[in-house]
Amino acid sequence: MYRGEKVGLHTRVFVTQTGLPTYETKDLGVISLEYKQYGFDHRILITGRDQTEYMRVVYAAAGEMIPAVQSVMTHITNGLIKFADGSKMSSRLGNVTSATDVLDAVNEHMSEKDDQQIRNGLALGAVKYAFLKQRLGGDVAFDPETSVSLQGNSGPYLQYALVRARSILEKASTLNETSDITLQEGERALVQKMTGFSDAVQQSTLEYAPHILCTYLYELAGVFNGFYEHNRVIGDERSDVRLELVKRYAEILDKGLELLGIERLAKM
Numbered sequence: 562m563y564r565g566e567k568v569g570l571h572t573r574v575f576v577t578q579t580g581l582p583t584y585e586t587k588d589l590g591v592i593s594l595e596y597k598q599y600g601f602d603h604r605i606l607i608t609g610r611d612q613t614e615y616m617r618v619v620y621a622a623a624g625e626m627i628p629a630v631q632s633v634m635t636h637i638t639n640g641l642i643k644f645a646d647g648s649k650m651s652s653r654l655g656n657v658t659s660a661t662d663v664l665d666a667v668n669e670h671m672s673e674k675d676d677q678q679i680r681n682g683l684a685l686g687a688v689k690y691a692f693l694k695q696r697l698g699g700d701v702a703f704d705p706e707t708s709v710s711l712q713g714n715s716g717p718y719l720q721y722a723l724v725r726a727r728s729i730l731e732k733a734s735t736l737n738e739t740s741d742i743t744l745q746e747g748e749r750a751l752v753q754k755m756t757g758f759s760d761a762v763q764q765s766t767l768e769y770a771p772h773i774l775c776t777y778l779y780e781l782a783g784v785f786n787g788f789y790e791h792n793r794v795i796g797d798e799r800s801d802v803r804l805e806l807v808k809r810y811a812e813i814l815d816k817g818l819e820l821l822g823i824e825r826l827a828k829m
Contacts, residue, residue, distance in 0.1 A: 563622045573618045588619045589626065596630055603633045605769065607697070610638040637769055640700035642692075663688055666705040682824040683709065683717045689823055690716030694775035714779045716823055722782040723818065724829045726811040733795055733804050745799070747792045751806055754784040758813045762820065771821060778817045785810050 563585070565571045575586045582590075595601060608616065616636045624631030642663070667684045687708040694714060695701055707713060711721050744752060761777035764770070794803040818825050 563618060565618045565621060568621050570618050570621055571614065573615070575622070585615075585619055585622070589623055592619075592623045592630060592634070593627060596627060601633065603635065604630070605635045605637065607637045607639060610640060612636075613638055635769070637697055639697050642701045642703055663703070666703075667708055670706045670709050679826060679829060682826050683720065683829075686716035686720050686818075686823045688716075689821065690719070690775060693771040693821055694779075696770065696772050714775075717829075719778055719782055719814065719818060720823065720826050721829050722785070723811060723814045723825055724827070726785070726807055726814065729789075729794060729807050730804065730811065733800070744802075745792070747788045748799075748802065748806060751784055751788045751810065754781050755809060755813055757781075758817065762817075774817060774820065778814060778821075781810070781814065781817075 562572060562574050562576075565573060573585050574583055575589070576582055592604070595604065606616065613636075620631075620634055620636060623634070664684055667687050668680070671680055671683060691703055691708040692701055708715055709717055711718050757777060758781075761774050765772075765774040788806070792799075792803060794800060794807060797803065815825055
């Protein structure tokens with residue numbers, strides 16, 4: 562039994578009277594095993610809000626058992642997954658939303674024309690992005706239809722944005738290096754937005770806030786769309802400069818999606 566009152570927490574049983582380990586003991590075992598096997602620099606755990614007090618006790622006990630982990634573990638909580646209208650998602654189990662439930666809901670709103678590999682990549686991208694773009698801590702308002710849209714702030718929208726940029730580069734007969742550093746207005750706006758990538762990644766990392774990177778990538782794609790709409794790329798006298806911008810944009814978007822764990826598709 563761990564007397565948590567001594568550190569401002571509550572008491573929890575770690576071994577029953579019959580000598581059996583409780584969930585608390587098993588969590589301690591996982592932390593110990595992970596530390597021995599991986600020697601982690603920092604351990605981050607995300608659970609529902611209802612686990613807050615439980616994990617505070619487990620972490621306190623772990624810190625006494627393995628002092629080295631006391632300052633290198635972070636527990637982050639999140640809310641429930643609900644439909645955008647506020648209702649809880651249905652489940653085969655009656656009270657828990659499974660990953661399969663979420664993917665099934667997304668697949669129901671996807672186009673039938675894509676092959677299965679593309680559908681799988683889009684479905685997973687849609688689900689991951691729909692959760693990551695929202696700030697951790699609150700309930701997740703999940704809209705399956707919006708999550709697969711190619712017209713809004715969604716995973717498939719960014720996946721398509723990357724496919725589109727790569728298609729532009731493939732259509733170019735050559736991609737010559739250029740020393741031209743003069744930029745026109747539309748080009749300058751794109752360059753200014755691209756320079757913010759490192760800051761977005763750093764801020765997302767330091768604050769444990771992937772939604773910051775999501776917002777940046779969505780805004781970057783919007784700036785690129787404006788650039789491409791008003792600036793001819795292939796066949797223009799400034800093709801070398803603009804193709805270089807498209808290349809750099811595609812590299813940033815590719816890296817950003819990789820950091821979010823979203824598949825970059827070859828075609829859509």
